[in-house]
Amino acid sequence: KTATADWLMSQTKHRPQVAIICGSGLGMLADTLKCQDSFAYADIPGFPQSTVQGHAGQLVFGELKGKTCVCMQGRFHMYEGHSLCKTTFPIRVFKLLGVETLIVTNAAGSLADGFQTGDIMIIKDHINFPGLVGLNPLCGPNDDKFGPRFPAMSGCYDKGLRCLAMEIAKELGVASVLQEGVYAMVGGPNFETIAEARLLHRLGVDAVGMSTAPEVVVATHCGLRVFGLSLITNKVVKSYEDTESVNHEGVLEIGRLRSHTVQQLPNSLSYF
Numbered sequence: 001k002t003a004t005a006d007w008l009m010s011q012t013k014h015r016p017q018v019a020i021i022c023g024s025g026l027g028m029l030a031d032t033l034k035c036q037d038s039f040a041y042a043d044i045p046g047f048p049q050s051t052v053q054g055h056a057g058q059l060v061f062g063e064l065k066g067k068t069c070v071c072m073q074g075r076f077h078m079y080e081g082h083s084l085c086k087t088t089f090p091i092r093v094f095k096l097l098g099v100e101t102l103i104v105t106n107a108a109g110s111l112a113d114g115f116q117t118g119d120i121m122i123i124k125d126h127i128n129f130p131g132l133v134g135l136n137p138l139c140g141p142n143d144d145k146f147g148p149r150f151p152a153m154s155g156c157y158d159k160g161l162r163c164l165a166m167e168i169a170k171e172l173g174v175a176s177v178l179q180e181g182v183y184a185m186v187g188g189p190n191f192e193t194i195a196e197a198r199l200l201h202r203l204g205v206d207a208v209g210m211s212t213a214p215e216v217v218v219a220t221h222c223g224l225r226v227f228g229l230s231l232i233t234n235k236v237v238k239s240y241e242d243t244e245s246v247n248h249e250g251v252l253e254i255g256r257l258r259s260h261t262v263q264q265l266p267n268s269l270s271y272f
């Protein structure tokens, strides 16, 4: 990680305070950065590679409303075959670069009855299903340089940033599509069966996806302030009568349709 951070600092003058991870189809979050320096993951020493459509695979540095940001256009998922250590590798690099705030975004399917496709959910909390059975990026020897052996996760989605996002959404006139809820990470890459969807619903999950939780665990461990957003790209099928089914192209399409709205919140938040 140190070698990667040193290499990046030798290649760009930007010293980011905010890092943004773009979810599936949400790579446009980087487009508004000014004075950009971009690096393909393939050219960054030690960086893993993106293999999923909708994840461009580059790191973009730039200025956003006077704050310096670094944006991951493309994240790493456990289902791609990456170890969780690789999946979360960029988070510790960001910490070494001086980042203080992490904004994570993802595409997710909704289970909550009141949610609509195209809604944006502020993540209040998560259920890390892989983590609960020991697939946790913090497994193995603890690196005390980054954080403690047993980090608390009870406040991992910063309350101040969540409240601020609500206020900003009202000012932007997008409060009607804003929700708040619990995100659950499943391993993927298959979407849920109906029985699995019903189980998640009964457990109080509002939205389900295949990422984010490991990144947030590692970020919280090393003391980053975290804000998370899910774009609801589909309703998870919960009924045997329902003939619809979800696919990745549909997920990306909703990202394209909602790109403007999704862009507004991280843009405004990174200012604080």
Ligand SMILES: O=P(O)(O)O[C@@H]1C[C@H](O)[C@@H](CO)O1
Pocket (backbone or CB within 6 Å): 022, 023, 024, 025, 052, 075, 077, 105, 106, 107, 108, 188, 209, 210, 211, 212, 247, 248, 251
């Ligand atoms: O990277 P995210 O979590 O946004 O990607 C979601 C989960 C799967 O990778 C993919 C399914 O369409 O979108």
